[in-house]
Amino acid sequence: MEISVRRGDSIWAYSQLFQIPLRLLLDSNRSINPQALMQGQTVEIPGYVTRGYQIVPGDTIWRIASTAGVPQDSLLLLNPSIQVNSLRVGQMIGIPVRVTELVVQTVRPYDYGDMLEDLNRLAEIYPFIRRQSIGTSVMGKTIPEIRIGIGPKQVHTNASFHANEWITTPVLIRFLNEYLLALTNNGSIRGLEMNPLYETTTLSLVPMVNPDGVNLVVVGLPDEEPYRSNVLAINVGSSDFSGWKANIRGIDLNNQFPALWEREAARGPRTPAPRDYAGTEPLTEPESQAIANLTRNQNFNRVLAFHTQGRVIYWGFEGLEPSESEVIVNEFARVSGYQPIRYADSSAGFKDWFIQDWGRPGFTIEVGQGNNPIPLSQLEQIYQESLGILLASLYM
Missing domain, CATH: 3.40.630.10 (Zn peptidases)
Incomplete structure (x- = not known):
């Protein structure tokens, strides 16, 4: 989430307002000088996203902040152009929302x-x-x-x-x-x-x-040639790649390192294969x-x-x-x-x-x-x- 610096603001004050460790704020804004923030400069606040909100009759900044459960000052920082005493019905503003749950979910094979x-x-x-x-x-x-x-x-x-x-x-x-x-x-x-x-x-x-x-196993055959024809040939014409461990060229990447490579190469396949082929070197x-x-x-x-x-x-x-x-x-x-x-x-x-x-x-x-x-x-x-x-x- 980005906010706009006001005159006299400090990184330390943002840390207090948004309850984010100062170290994380500094590491989120490596290109700025925390000792000399400039008015209008953009600062990233980690761990937050912005949710849109449309002004309705009777709204005030205090009421919006109270309903959303956020400090009023955070609303003002996120919406620097807002006129506090003349909110317009239908106007869209941003509400800072702290992320408190995982955002990644795996519900299908992962490519x-x-x-x-x-x-x-x-x-x-x-x-x-x-x-x-x-x-x-x-x-x-x-x-x-x-x-x-x-x-x-x-x-x-x-x-x-x-x-x-x-x-x-x-x-x-x-x-x-x-x-x-x-x-x-x-x-x-x-x-x-x-x-x-x-x-x-x-x-x-x-x-x-x-x-x-991974995409070969999870998604299936690539459209691009020569990869499509090559993997089909290596897999003896089968489009079932569930047993495929290698990269797209039929080389096992975890048999590729110079740590007794010759020994591993000698006991594996001599040509590209779905698994265990160590390559030519x-x-x-x-x-x-x-x-x-x-x-x-x-x-x-x-x-x-x-x-x-x-x-x-x-x-x-x-x-x-x-x-x-x-x-x-x-x-x-x-x-x-x-x-x-x-x-x-x-x-x-x-x-x-x-x-x-x-x-x-x-x-x-x-x-x-x-x-x-x-x-x-x-x-x-x-x-x-x-x-x-x-x-x-x-x-x-």
């Missing part, structure tokens, strides 16, 4: 368009989040990263490396929404105050690493390159990759994991009920590469149980189990 729509909505309401593109998919879809928090500890999470594991994306999007909601309402999640975590931790989220693959795909470049350019203290299924957490790689990994994974297990497993019978994964090259904690979290794609009916249980892990990743 790339759903994610963009939710991220756009969240960025509009919570302008203190930072959003950037870390690259594009084979078909040119932007791969967004969201950052929230200002702390020195950096935690990275990602989801949907694998196409038919798309259910992991709404898990991260809902957590983002719940976190933002708690911050702007001075609230908590499971009894944990969120604002101190914002100050100590920077959270990085890449909610959908494999957008082309490490990091050939733009999606895996995007995640690798992001990781190289940042200073992540730990990484969490969400996959399906099995309700387990893999946390080691070739004995290279640091001792703190076991402490962290035991807390993840405690809050989720998932089983920690040190080593998986696989290599060349993102968390493997992170452990190998950085010597820091990396985790592959396998949510849900059953056959991929995990049905939407499991989403609530998966979210509640994952919520404990995501919170622990911030406070540990």
Whole structure:
């Protein structure tokens, strides 16, 4: 929600009026000088939206504010051109409405368009989040990263490396929404105050690493060539892509990292396939390159990759994991009920590469149980189990 600065106003006064932490106001308005607000300047107020209201006979600013349950001064800030003593019947004004509920909902299989729509909505309401593109998919879809928090500890999470594991994306999007909601309402999640975590931790989220693959599974065959013909050929003519894990070129993105890649490539398919084909060499795909470049350019203290299924957490790689990994994974297990497993019978994964090259904690979290794609009916249980892990990743 945008308001217009009046002479003598201050960011601190807005924080008090709208009951928004000063830090969030400052981070929502990085381009302005809080020490020198200028009259008429626009300021973003996070955690609010504007609702239209039409003046009726007998209305006064005081009466409208009282009925709406908002401070009169907030109405004046939102409607700078209003004439307080001469309201016109039929005139439209804005009412500031504090957002107190989740705005993202998952009621159907979740595709790339759903994610963009939710991220756009969240960025509009919570302008203190930072959003950037870390690259594009084979078909040119932007791969967004969201950052929230200002702390020195950096935690990275990602989801949907694998196409038919798309259910992991709404898990991260809902957590983002719940976190933002708690911050702007001075609230908590499971009894944990969120604002101190914002100050100590920077959270990085890449909610959908494999957008082309997800859309193939959720939406169906693309119209564009040569992708349409190629995936049909790889899938032996079948239009059932429920078993598809790879990107649109038939390369498994989580078998693409230079961490014993040769071993994984040797035991997988030799040509593009719906799953497990590691490619001709490490990091050939733009999606895996995007995640690798992001990781190289940042200073992540730990990484969490969400996959399906099995309700387990893999946390080691070739004995290279640091001792703190076991402490962290035991807390993840405690809050989720998932089983920690040190080593998986696989290599060349993102968390493997992170452990190998950085010597820091990396985790592959396998949510849900059953056959991929995990049905939407499991989403609530998966979210509640994952919520404990995501919170622990911030406070540990």
